[in-house]
Amino acid sequence: MSNFRQITTARAAAVICSTIIGVGIQSFPRFMIAAGDNSGPFIALTGVIISFLIYYVLTSLCQLYPKETLFVFSRRLIGRPFAVLFTAVIMLVFVIQTGLTARQFGDIATTVLYRKTPIEATIFLLLFVCLLSSRRNIVKFSYIHAFYLPLIVGSIVIMILISMDNITLLNLQPILMPLNHKFWKGAQIASYLFQSSFVITLLIPFMVKPKQAVRAGALAIFTSGAIYLLIVITSLGIFGAEESKLLIYPTLEMARNAAFEQGVFERLDAIFIVLWVISVYTTVYTTYYVSAYLIQNLFALRDQRMASSVLLPVVFAISMFPTNVFDTYYWSLQLGNAVMVLLIGYPLLLWLAHLIRLPRKKVPA
Amino acid sequence: MQAWKDIYTSYMHKQQQASPPEPDKSPLTGNLQADLQALQARLGDNGDLVVRDFQLFGAHQAAMLFFSSLVNMEQVREHVLKPLMAGPSGHQDIPDSIAGMIHYIWSTAVQVTQGTTTTDISVLPDAAVKGELILLIEGVPEALVLDMRQIDMRGVEQPQTEQVIRGPREGYVEKLENNLSLLRYRLQSTDFRIEISPIGTRTQSRVALCYIESIADSGLVAEAMRRISMIDTDGILDAGYIEQFIEDQPLSPFPQVQCTERPDKTVAALLEGRVAMLVDGSPFAVIVPALFNQFFQTVDDYTERFIMGSLIRMIRLIALACSLFFPAFYVSVISFNPELMPTEFAVAISGGRAGVPFPAVLEVLIMEVSMEVLREATIRLPQMIGGALSIVGVLVIGQAAVGAGLASPITVVIVALTTIGSFATPAYNAAIALRMLRFPLIILAGMFGLYGVMIGTILIVNHLLFLESFGVPYMSPYVPGKWRDLKDTLVRVPLWWMRRRPSFLHAKDNTRIAGSVSSAYVDQILSQEGETDE
Numbered sequence: 001m002s003n004f005r006q007i008t009t010a011r012a013a014a015v016i017c018s019t020i021i022g023v024g025i026q027s028f029p030r031f032m033i034a035a036g037d038n039s040g041p042f043i044a045l046t047g048v049i050i051s052f053l054i055y056y057v058l059t060s061l062c063q064l065y066p067k068e069t070l071f072v073f074s075r076r077l078i079g080r081p082f083a084v085l086f087t088a089v090i091m092l093v094f095v096i097q098t099g100l101t102a103r104q105f106g107d108i109a110t111t112v113l114y115r116k117t118p119i120e121a122t123i124f125l126l127l128f129v130c131l132l133s134s135r136r137n138i139v140k141f142s143y144i145h146a147f148y149l150p151l152i153v154g155s156i157v158i159m160i161l162i163s164m165d166n167i168t169l170l171n172l173q174p175i176l177m178p179l180n181h182k183f184w185k186g187a188q189i190a191s192y193l194f195q196s197s198f199v200i201t202l203l204i205p206f207m208v209k210p211k212q213a214v215r216a217g218a219l220a221i222f223t224s225g226a227i228y229l230l231i232v233i234t235s236l237g238i239f240g241a242e243e244s245k246l247l248i249y250p251t252l253e254m255a256r257n258a259a260f261e262q263g264v265f266e267r268l269d270a271i272f273i274v275l276w277v278i279s280v281y282t283t284v285y286t287t288y289y290v291s292a293y294l295i296q297n298l299f300a301l302r303d304q305r306m307a308s309s310v311l312l313p314v315v316f317a318i319s320m321f322p323t324n325v326f327d328t329y330y331w332s333l334q335l336g337n338a339v340m341v342l343l344i345g346y347p348l349l350l351w352l353a354h355l356i357r358l359p360r361k362k363v364p365a
Numbered sequence: 366m367q368a369w370k371d372i373y374t375s376y377m378h379k380q381q382q383a384s385p386p387e388p389d390k391s392p393l394t395g396n397l398q399a400d401l402q403a404l405q406a407r408l409g410d411n412g413d414l415v416v417r418d419f420q421l422f423g424a425h426q427a428a429m430l431f432f433s434s435l436v437n438m439e440q441v442r443e444h445v446l447k448p449l450m451a452g453p454s455g456h457q458d459i460p461d462s463i464a465g466m467i468h469y470i471w472s473t474a475v476q477v478t479q480g481t482t483t484t485d486i487s488v489l490p491d492a493a494v495k496g497e498l499i500l501l502i503e504g505v506p507e508a509l510v511l512d513m514r515q516i517d518m519r520g521v522e523q524p525q526t527e528q529v530i531r532g533p534r535e536g537y538v539e540k541l542e543n544n545l546s547l548l549r550y551r552l553q554s555t556d557f558r559i560e561i562s563p564i565g566t567r568t569q570s571r572v573a574l575c576y577i578e579s580i581a582d583s584g585l586v587a588e589a590m591r592r593i594s595m596i597d598t599d600g601i602l603d604a605g606y607i608e609q610f611i612e613d614q615p616l617s618p619f620p621q622v623q624c625t626e627r628p629d630k631t632v633a634a635l636l637e638g639r640v641a642m643l644v645d646g647s648p649f650a651v652i653v654p655a656l657f658n659q660f661f662q663t664v665d666d667y668t669e670r671f672i673m674g675s676l677i678r679m680i681r682l683i684a685l686a687c688s689l690f691f692p693a694f695y696v697s698v699i700s701f702n703p704e705l706m707p708t709e710f711a712v713a714i715s716g717g718r719a720g721v722p723f724p725a726v727l728e729v730l731i732m733e734v735s736m737e738v739l740r741e742a743t744i745r746l747p748q749m750i751g752g753a754l755s756i757v758g759v760l761v762i763g764q765a766a767v768g769a770g771l772a773s774p775i776t777v778v779i780v781a782l783t784t785i786g787s788f789a790t791p792a793y794n795a796a797i798a799l800r801m802l803r804f805p806l807i808i809l810a811g812m813f814g815l816y817g818v819m820i821g822t823i824l825i826v827n828h829l830l831f832l833e834s835f836g837v838p839y840m841s842p843y844v845p846g847k848w849r850d851l852k853d854t855l856v857r858v859p860l861w862w863m864r865r866r867p868s869f870l871h872a873k874d875n876t877r878i879a880g881s882v883s884s885a886y887v888d889q890i891l892s893q894e895g896e897t898d899e
Contacts, residue, residue, distance in 0.1 A: 006845075008845070011845065011846075109816060113702075113816070114701065114813065114815075114816050116814070117813055117814065117816065121813065122813075122816065125813065125817075125820050126820070129823055132824065132827070133827045140830060140831050143830045143831075143844045143845065144830055146846065147826065147830055147840065147843065148826075273815075274816075274818075277820075278819070281823055
């Protein structure tokens with residue numbers, strides 16, 4: 001039984017959505033509020049729209065070649081050496097991103113919840129689970145995301161709903177700010193979260209209806225965007241702008257506040273963190289899978305199984321590289337900038353190549 | 366096995382050149398061979414279909430046709446075959462013309478209480494699957510249909526492993542013919558197919574593969590036949606042997622085929638479009654494909670009304686989750702995140718644990734292992750001693766262990782809940798899988814707390830998502846999701862809502878409830894309202 005064209009539009013959306021919701025939800029409100037005080041939600045919204053535009057350009061390009069992934073048709077468009085070079089760069093970016101995301105997770109987990117567990121063990125376990133599950137084909141990859149998505153979205157939404165009680169409306173005003181440099185910088189940071197929607201390039205050749213890839217992405221990006229937006233608004237409403245800037249993980253604090261005096265469990269934040277582990281797992285799993293896939297593609301391996309095994313020590317080493325939390329965030333932001341340039345530049349380059357080659361194709365017909 | 370390979374090849378051949386045979390409306394021709402062929406074409410190749418040619422009164426060609434699994438062979442021999450095969454000397458007044466022969470046989474020769482004659486060939490296949498014997502004579506365009514049905518029910522008892530509150534009390538027995546007759550008795554359809562052939566170079570155990578021709582996906586049937594035909598072993602002693610040879614992932618702890626003692630359950634599976642296998646000498650049927658969902662469903666869910674069915678099913682799911690997660694959760698909360706508990710409760714627990722020298726993980730492991738030992742011992746012992754042992758084991762040792770400071774009372778409670786939870790999972794083999802996976806989870810909880818439990822859970826769930834049973838994803842219908850199929854998962858909606866068969870089985874005929882049953886229900890309510898208005 002071939003696994004060709006089995007991923008439905010809904011499942012592709014689920015993959016993107018559960019990928020986007022991940023480690024970022026803990027610190028996202030701080031970045032947004034730091035960038036624009038009370039206009040944090042607007043900055044987040046702008047970031048969502050920017051990332052959708054980038055996604056749209058990329059996906060429209062991929063839809064022109066619905067039978068192949070980006071890395072296969074790029075070889076025809078710009079020639080093999082260039083394509084291989086770009087693929088290698090993208091691969092590197094994703095490997096580093098996997099490592100840094102795992103590290104961010106490890107930082108949060110060990111400083112806040114699992115103080116007795118060494119950070120190495122926490123990160124290694126997460127990566128090991130990713131390694132094991134990366135050995136399967138892309139259809140099973142989409143199954144995993146589809147299965148976990150309701151859990152992830154459900155737990156976050158419930159957490160937000162409980163927290164809503166504590167919102168002070170006064171904290172949310174004033175709501176507008178001038179569109180200055182700071183605003184755009186914040187929007188750019190917000191759009192970093194959505195960079196892993198790049199995974200759609202892998203999914204398109206396996207989608208039942210490749211033409212609906214944009215629709216899937218729109219659904220996913222705006223759903224997850226709405227969740228991020230809600231988190232920023234809630235955090236702002238509960239803590240106010242100035243206090244939110246001081247909290248490293250405002251979302252977690254929110255969960256703590258929400259769960260206080262709730263009955264059976266003294267505090268719900270541990271439960272929230274437990275479910276948050278799943279959302280981090282799905283995020284790291286995607287970047288890990290993309291990295292393994294790219295290695296397989298670069299070295300023309302039969303499948304990504306061996307590549308995923310080779311990847312583990314590399315990613316683990318990268319995740320151990322930053323010395324502290326601030327270092328991790330510094331490097332994450334730097335990487336975000338690099339990916340941004342790459343994700344805008346590369347598809348535009350390929351579009352250009354496509355447009356140049358188009359007339360030549362039509363002549364013989 | 367060569368015989369199965371032949372069945373598989375001929376099935377594939379038939380599927381490739383298949384156009385479904387038109388229902389026969391023609392009258393009997395009187396040509397014995399032609400009529401027999403028409404009948405056999407309609408009934409398909411079945412292992413238990415008997416066609417017996419003989420010389421009627423030593424003078425005329427005749428044949429009888431019946432299913433050996435449904436009729437009493439001894440009676441056929443004594444009361445039908447013997448008088449009919451006797452020479453002309455044994456009878457007076459045998460009519461000279463062949464035309465009156467049927468009437469003569471019915472009134473004079475056979476000693477059978479019920480029977481009819483018919484000239485319409487289209488009713489004969491249905492008569493045959495009801496357990497009637499069909500007698501055809503060369504040159505006579507009329508058939509004698511004799512009721513010879515006898516379902517041999519001796520030894521059929523309440524199934525031991527799958528007891529129900531409400532529902533049939535029949536379970537399979539060891540003899541294949543009896544088991545097939547239990548199936549045919551419930552499934553009186555000409556579309557029901559049974560392919561029988563031996564497997565095992567030395568045991569030559571007869572293996573029957575059952576499916577409903579017009580429902581089961583031919584790809585699935587072919588795949589089942591292919592896998593059976595690949596079995597090459599010296600002996601098949603139970604359906605469990607077949608199970609191990611044909612399942613997709615032998616290394617997985619989770620069962621990927623369902624085994625059942627219940628004919629009604631088998632028939633329900635066949636009606637959904639699954640394939641069942643029975644082995645001579647085994648009181649179990651093996652049903653494929655089997656999905657995770659099936660292992661916490663019971664017959665009671667469907668025989669009771671839907672609200673109760675749904676409620677009980679949810680309780681069973683909670684029990685299943687308990688049996689898997691409870692001890693691990695307990696260990697991680699105690700050792701890593703005591704802040705999760707309300708303060709008074711935490712104080713009570715630590716008070717109970719004051720005299721226990723071990724860490725929580727060791728304490729739970731000790732108790733869990735001893736519980737498993739106790740359970741295994743109870744199963745192996747004769748029933749009378751088993752009861753006594755479990756009382757001594759659970760009550761006396763449990764109490765003494767707490768008194769001796771080996772375990773805290775709360776641990777005993779947790780372990781007891783876990784054990785009870787694992788008993789509530791209806792399928793024994795699925796319950797074992799969860800019992801097994803409990804231990805790695807406890808160890809992970811002891812090492813990494815809730816994070817370890819979460820990682821363990823992700824591993825288990827991922828494994829479930831990767832599994833397939835005969836090409837059907839194991840977690841269907843949750844993933845890949847189909848809204849329509851979710852009607853019979855966590856909840857069981859009313860039977861009249863489940864109008865279609867599960868889509869993941871790719872049944873040829875997808876309609877389970879034709880017409881509008883729900884509207885009949887609504888009509889009924891409306892008419893009742895009308896009556897009260899008057």
